[in-house]
Amino acid sequence: MLKRTSNLARPDEVYNAIVDAHKGLDDEQARAFDARLILLLANHVGDEAVIREALAAAAAPAIDGGNGVV
Amino acid sequence: MSSYTYRTYPYVRPAELDGKSVRRPVVIVGAGMAGPTLALALAEKGVPSVVLDEDDTVSLGSRSICQAKHSLETWDRFGIAGRMTEKGITWTEGEVYLRDKPVYRFNLAPEPGHKFPAFVNLQQYYVEEFLYERCAGEPLVELRHRNKVVAIRPRADGVAVDVETPDGRYTLDADWLVACDGVRSAVRHMLDLPYPGEVFHDRFLIADIRLKGDLPKERRFWFYPPFHPTNSVLLHRQADDVLRVDFQLGRDADPEEEKKPENVDKRLRQMFGPDARWEHEWTSVYTFTCRMMERFVHGRTIFVGDAAHVVSPFGARGGNAAVADADNLAWKLAAVIAGRAPAGLIDSYCSERRAASVENIRHSTRATDFITPKFPASRVFRDATLALARDFPFARSLINSGRLSVPTAHTGSPLDTPDRDNDWAGGPPPGCAAVDAPLGDGWLVDRLGRDFTVLTFGPAAAIPGARSVSVEAEELAQRRYDARPGTTYLIRPDRYVAARWRTFDPQAVQAALDRALGKEPTC
Numbered sequence: 001m002l003k004r005t006s007n008l009a010r011p012d013e014v015y016n017a018i019v020d021a022h023k024g025l026d027d028e029q030a031r032a033f034d035a036r037l038i039l040l041l042a043n044h045v046g047d048e049a050v051i052r053e054a055l056a057a058a059a060a061p062a063i064d065g066g067n068g069v070v
Numbered sequence: 071m072s073s074y075t076y077r078t079y080p081y082v083r084p085a086e087l088d089g090k091s092v093r094r095p096v097v098i099v100g101a102g103m104a105g106p107t108l109a110l111a112l113a114e115k116g117v118p119s120v121v122l123d124e125d126d127t128v129s130l131g132s133r134s135i136c137q138a139k140h141s142l143e144t145w146d147r148f149g150i151a152g153r154m155t156e157k158g159i160t161w162t163e164g165e166v167y168l169r170d171k172p173v174y175r176f177n178l179a180p181e182p183g184h185k186f187p188a189f190v191n192l193q194q195y196y197v198e199e200f201l202y203e204r205c206a207g208e209p210l211v212e213l214r215h216r217n218k219v220v221a222i223r224p225r226a227d228g229v230a231v232d233v234e235t236p237d238g239r240y241t242l243d244a245d246w247l248v249a250c251d252g253v254r255s256a257v258r259h260m261l262d263l264p265y266p267g268e269v270f271h272d273r274f275l276i277a278d279i280r281l282k283g284d285l286p287k288e289r290r291f292w293f294y295p296p297f298h299p300t301n302s303v304l305l306h307r308q309a310d311d312v313l314r315v316d317f318q319l320g321r322d323a324d325p326e327e328e329k330k331p332e333n334v335d336k337r338l339r340q341m342f343g344p345d346a347r348w349e350h351e352w353t354s355v356y357t358f359t360c361r362m363m364e365r366f367v368h369g370r371t372i373f374v375g376d377a378a379h380v381v382s383p384f385g386a387r388g389g390n391a392a393v394a395d396a397d398n399l400a401w402k403l404a405a406v407i408a409g410r411a412p413a414g415l416i417d418s419y420c421s422e423r424r425a426a427s428v429e430n431i432r433h434s435t436r437a438t439d440f441i442t443p444k445f446p447a448s449r450v451f452r453d454a455t456l457a458l459a460r461d462f463p464f465a466r467s468l469i470n471s472g473r474l475s476v477p478t479a480h481t482g483s484p485l486d487t488p489d490r491d492n493d494w495a496g497g498p499p500p501g502c503a504a505v506d507a508p509l510g511d512g513w514l515v516d517r518l519g520r521d522f523t524v525l526t527f528g529p530a531a532a533i534p535g536a537r538s539v540s541v542e543a544e545e546l547a548q549r550r551y552d553a554r555p556g557t558t559y560l561i562r563p564d565r566y567v568a569a570r571w572r573t574f575d576p577q578a579v580q581a582a583l584d585r586a587l588g589k590e591p592t593c
């Protein structure tokens with residue numbers, strides 16, 4: 001089961017570490033960085049069912065966060 | 071038209087102009103929130119001070135409005151926090167909206183049993199008015215309006231301060247000069263000290279308006295609301311039916327255009343609807359900076375509050391940090407002046423409050439980066455977090471609209487005695503703020519503050535140089551301090567824990583007290 005509640009002891013620290021890691025990357029570099037990061041984390045998670053659940057959740061944004069695209 | 075009537079405080083011709091000059095232990099520059107707080111905290115410890123203020127009224131504009139619990143506890147020692155709570159708007163909860171939907175709600179005080187709430191919203195002019203009134207009734211505080219510092223001359227054992235008044239100039243000789251003169255500190259400029267930091271480019275519009283109706287008491291923050299779809303909006307309620315609306319405008323906004331009443335009204339009409347009626351109180355278009363001095367202590371000159379460090383407004387960390395600075399410094403200055411502690415104790419003001427400032431700036435910068443992303447990937451992650459927030463609780467905890475001010479820990483301060491017992495499962499460790507709890511007919515916080523306190527869970531136990539408070543039966547206090555019979559805390563005058571033990575050992579307590587006063591450890 002994909003965890004829905006917070007699983008991080010220091011959520012702000014982790015969020016900022018991820019965002020800051022993208023500093024200075026152009027769009028293409030950022031996509032490549034994210035791809036490597038996702039693969040690393042997916043391997044760490046290890047559970048295919050959980051990964052597929054996360055893929056579905058990411059594909060269907062529940063609510064538009066940004067400027068326009070729903 | 072302001073709902074607040076600005077009083078003019080009288081100028082009194084200083085005795086120094088007629089040749090009556092005495093050396094002052096402490097001269098404070100600036101009568102904002104920090105200066106009078108410091109003066110009153112010094113007075114309760116028997117130290118007289120002179121506060122120099124260049125004008126003759128309180129803060130123009132509501133400015134720092136969110137008065138945090140720890141600040142209220144400090145002001146309560148001077149007997150003015152009750153007035154603040156009565157006049158202001160008490161709140162503990164905040165709600166974050168995405169577009170028109172609430173996505174995240176936080177409660178800053180989930181448990182009852184504290185004398186003061188998480189926050190009281192009260193305009194800075196009221197806070198200053200109450201402080202000034204209290205100063206007027208305090209013989210050890212001399213608040214001098216229309217006394218402007220024009221030059222300072224640092225000396226080895228003090229500072230000479232040249233002051234300009236409507237009747238001419240005079241010089242004050244001070245053992246210690248404390249600059250509480252704000253972000254544009256004249257004293258800092260006179261000493262030619264740098265103020266390094268980061269400048270943020272997004273512009274914000276503060277519209278303080280008077281609007282009657284069923285107003286929310288809680289803090290509200292919107293990302294992309296329908297009434298301001300491209301940016302964020304923050305809403306706070308203040309005393310006298312005044313609302314603080316803070317619109318994020320973006321980098322390209324023209325401050326002169328945005329300030330025009332018709333343009334502000336247009337934004338407000340979109341927010342409150344065509345039928346709402348309001349009066350303008352105060353309008354300000356601002357950008358902000360995060361800055362911090364390298365050192366807060368320069369010889370006999372000490373910097374406090376915005377003069378020493380400044381943050382963005384998200385998180386209520388400006389005014390409250392200034393009050394915490396004042397409370398941290400007051401007991402140290404008093405101990406040094408009384409000869410109870412070596413002058414080196416003052417350096418710990420810098421190390422402890424600089425650590426607090428680093429943390430405040432870190433929080434403030436992060437909130438700012440979340441609210442106004444600086445580069446494409448940070449916007450992508452921010453918007454992804456918001457998009458997941460409705461269905462995934464973990465994402466809600468990542469939404470950062472400002473992590474609100476709580477007392478900053480200074481773990482590892484040389485003044486603290488590290489835990490010797492290893493069986494603590496809770497309670498505030500050394501370097502953290504003491505926690506309030508009901509005590510008898512009152513509150514624990516009522517018993518802390520003027521001097522060091524030995525708090526014992528069990529029969530009262532005393533050492534010379536500290537007051538004694540005993541807790542026998544109060545369950546909540548016992549739980550909050552992870553106490554068993556015999557548990558003992560040494561609490562500093564600024565209500566921070568200096569040391570704690572499972573049993574009362576007078577020698578250990580005495581050694582911890584000496585250490586907290588900056589003396590060499592005696593055992």
